[in-house]
Amino acid sequence: MMYTRPRRNRKNAAIRAMVEETKLGVENLIYPMFLVDGKGIKSEVTSLPNNFRWSLDTLLPEVEACMKLGIYTYDLFPAVDESLKDKIASYSYASDNFYLEAIRTLKQEFPEMTIMSDVAMDPYSSDGHDGLVINGEIHNDQTLPILAKMSLAQAQAGVDIIGPSDMMDGRVGLIRETLDDAGYENTSIMSYSVKYASAFYNPFRDALDSAPKGGDKKTYQMNPANKREALIEAELDLYEGADMLMVKPALCYLDVIHLLKENFNIPITAYNVSGECAMVYAAAQKGWLNYEPVMSEMLLSMRRAGADAILTYFAKDFATMVKR
Ligand code: PBG
Numbered sequence: 001m002m003y004t005r006p007r008r009n010r011k012n013a014a015i016r017a018m019v020e021e022t023k024l025g026v027e028n029l030i031y032p033m034f035l036v037d038g039k040g041i042k043s044e045v046t047s048l049p050n051n052f053r054w055s056l057d058t059l060l061p062e063v064e065a066c067m068k069l070g071i072y073t074y075d076l077f078p079a080v081d082e083s084l085k086d087k088i089a090s091y092s093y094a095s096d097n098f099y100l101e102a103i104r105t106l107k108q109e110f111p112e113m114t115i116m117s118d119v120a121m122d123p124y125s126s127d128g129h130d131g132l133v134i135n136g137e138i139h140n141d142q143t144l145p146i147l148a149k150m151s152l153a154q155a156q157a158g159v160d161i162i163g164p165s166d167m168m169d170g171r172v173g174l175i176r177e178t179l180d181d182a183g184y185e186n187t188s189i190m191s192y193s194v195k196y197a198s199a200f201y202n203p204f205r206d207a208l209d210s211a212p213k214g215g216d217k218k219t220y221q222m223n224p225a226n227k228r229e230a231l232i233e234a235e236l237d238l239y240e241g242a243d244m245l246m247v248k249p250a251l252c253y254l255d256v257i258h259l260l261k262e263n264f265n266i267p268i269t270a271y272n273v274s275g276e277c278a279m280v281y282a283a284a285q286k287g288w289l290n291y292e293p294v295m296s297e298m299l300l301s302m303r304r305a306g307a308d309a310i311l312t313y314f315a316k317d318f319a320t321m322v323k324r
Pocket residue numbers: 118120122130165166200201202203204205217272273274275
């Protein structure tokens with residue numbers, strides 16, 4: 001005699017759906033996309049198949065198609081020409097910055113589109129670091145005003161959610177203060193609060209050609225071995241004014257997502273980074289894994305761990321699958 005038979009709650013599709021604990025919908029996804037200056041460009045990222053560097057004219061119809069699939073939030077990253085990069089990332093707030101111009105146009109064309117941006121020096125820096133390099137070191141406090149300027153320029157262009165990904169201490173507070181002083185008190189901040197020095201970012205750095213020219217990012221991004229430290233980072237960002245806290249990467253850090261969800265009462269997000277998606281694309285291309293069920297399971301695991309929203313390169317494919 002067995003009193004408890006868990007299989008009874010799995011016996012048909014209706015019961016399985018009725019007792020399903022975690023829901024994953026297109027509304028939970030944020031789609032990261034790469035922008036490049038020019039016209040008629042749609043160039044695939046070799047290490048991230050199915051993802052492209054778009055010029056504004058090719059991006060517009062693509063965004064329209066994605067909006068029809070129910071994707072409303074986008075994280076946009078600029079691929080900046082090497083000749084425009086300098087020590088202080090001045091192109092990030094230049095008046096003729098193509099990326100800021102593109103954001104203005106997108107917001108005009110698609111008023112219901114929510115745009116998130118990235119705040120860090122790396123795509124604009126001749127050193128390829130997220131902060132200012134002085135004598136071979138990443139200088140925290142001298143980086144802060146640059147990040148504040150970059151954030152303000154993005155808010156002025158119409159960005160809805162500022163995403164500081166640089167991991168400098170104190171940046172969320174200065175950005176919040178700068179935005180408020182300029183009248184952008186409704187511009188949100190999703191802080192890359194717990195961002196690890198991970199080996200999973202390579203395809204992203206290929207897409208933007210933004211890899212560090214020397215050294216690594218270990219003096220500012222977190223050690224993958226650390227979990228309690230995540231609570232300090234999250235606490236600081238919450239009190240400095242972050243609206244949402246992100247854990248990045250996601251897949252190897254589900255325990256950290258869960259930890260933040262249990263300890264903080266603002267939305268927790270997860271960045272399903274380029275290397276995590278690249279692994280799935282590669283295995284699927286080889287016929288070793290089944291693309292759609294694997295990517296759905298991966299995204300579901302992040303939701304189950306506690307992520308309210310997920311940034312993922314799978315967004316369009318997931319939305320297409322759901323529509324079908
Ligand atoms: C920039 C930034 C990076 C990513 C997001 N913002 C790269 C890095 O920190 O080196 C990685 C995203 C991905 O791999 O998909 N600071």
